[in-house]
Amino acid sequence: MPLIEVSNLRKEYRNHVAVQDVSFSVEEGEIFGILGPNGAGKTTAVECIEGMRKRDGGEISVMGLDPLKDKDLAELRESIGIQLQQSELPPKMKVWEALELYSTFYRDPVDWRELIKDWGLSGKADTAYGSLSGGQQQRLSIALALVGKPRIAVFDELTTALDPHARRETWKLIEKVREQDVTVLLVTHFMEEAERLCDRIAIIESGRVVALDTPPDWCPGSMSSRSSASSRPSRWTTNCSPRCPR
Numbered sequence: 001m002p003l004i005e006v007s008n009l010r011k012e013y014r015n016h017v018a019v020q021d022v023s024f025s026v027e028e029g030e031i032f033g034i035l036g037p038n039g040a041g042k043t044t045a046v047e048c049i050e051g052m053r054k055r056d057g058g059e060i061s062v063m064g065l066d067p068l069k070d071k072d073l074a075e076l077r078e079s080i081g082i083q084l085q086q087s088e089l090p091p092k093m094k095v096w097e098a099l100e101l102y103s104t105f106y107r108d109p110v111d112w113r114e115l116i117k118d119w120g121l122s123g124k125a126d127t128a129y130g131s132l133s134g135g136q137q138q139r140l141s142i143a144l145a146l147v148g149k150p151r152i153a154v155f156d157e158l159t160t161a162l163d164p165h166a167r168r169e170t171w172k173l174i175e176k177v178r179e180q181d182v183t184v185l186l187v188t189h190f191m192e193e194a195e196r197l198c199d200r201i202a203i204i205e206s207g208r209v210v211a212l213d214t215p216p217d218w219c220p221g222s223m224s225s226r227s228s229a230s231s232r233p234s235r236w237t238t239n240c241s242p243r244c245p246r
């Protein structure tokens with residue numbers, strides 16, 4: 001049984017339909033990518049999965065739990081690690097303070113001192129969040145997502161603000177998360193990132209899944225009859241992968 005199953009998800013904001021019809025499933029142990037241009041509905045879709053937003057239609061099952069049901073949601077929050085958004089921590093909060101605070105959110109948290117070691121933050125425990133480099137902030141973000149010993153981690157544009165070197169370093173960390181038996185849902189703008197990391201990807205445009213595949217089988221040309229390639233932002237309009245069969 002898939003760990004996450006999304007069927008015909010729909011979400012509206014007032015009179016704007018952000019997610020029209022999104023369906024995919026994620027198997028345990030996968031790194032599953034969600035790729036698409038700005039405003040496509042990627043974040044909205046993952047927030048419905050996390051239970052941060054209430055869907056307007058369709059079905060979602062995460063480990064057999066329905067994020068719309070309050071009883072299930074409490075259980076779900078114990079099992080999903082959600083990445084910190086950049087503005088969520090006060091700049092003066094120290095690394096250890098953030099980890100200790102997050103530990104209080106979970107029934108059975110991991111010892112945050114181990115996370116500091118595991119995620120390369122030794123020597124930074126007393127450093128304020130605002131004084132960390134971009135890469136260090138992302139390390140903390142990953143560590144915070146793992147405090148509750150989740151089965152699923154959701155990373156939404158974790159590498160967008162990073163330079164290419166820090167981005168590649170962060171890719172290694174995402175692989176390390178998977179090695180710890182955590183299933184990863186990864187929202188990204190970068191095709192290269194999806195190709196490098198993901199077992200499968202869903203490409204979302206205008207609130208719909210327009211391609212669902214393993215990265216080597218996917219290429220922008222294969223979508224030309226379903227969407228306008230010229231309307232895609234350059235950040236994710238890449239050439240086909242060298243592994244692309246076309």
Ligand SMILES: Nc1ncnc2c1ncn2[C@@H]1O[C@H](COP(=O)(O)OP(=O)(O)OP(=O)(O)O)[C@@H](O)[C@H]1O
Pocket residue numbers: 013014016017018036037038039040041042043044045
């Ligand atoms: N709280 C909100 N209220 C109203 N409209 C919203 C809200 N959040 C998102 N939207 C709109 O819903 C659509 C989908 O937004 P969403 O953030 O899910 O897209 P995205 O694919 O994650 O985009 P990005 O890559 O830019 O983060 C966009 O048109 C956005 O403007």
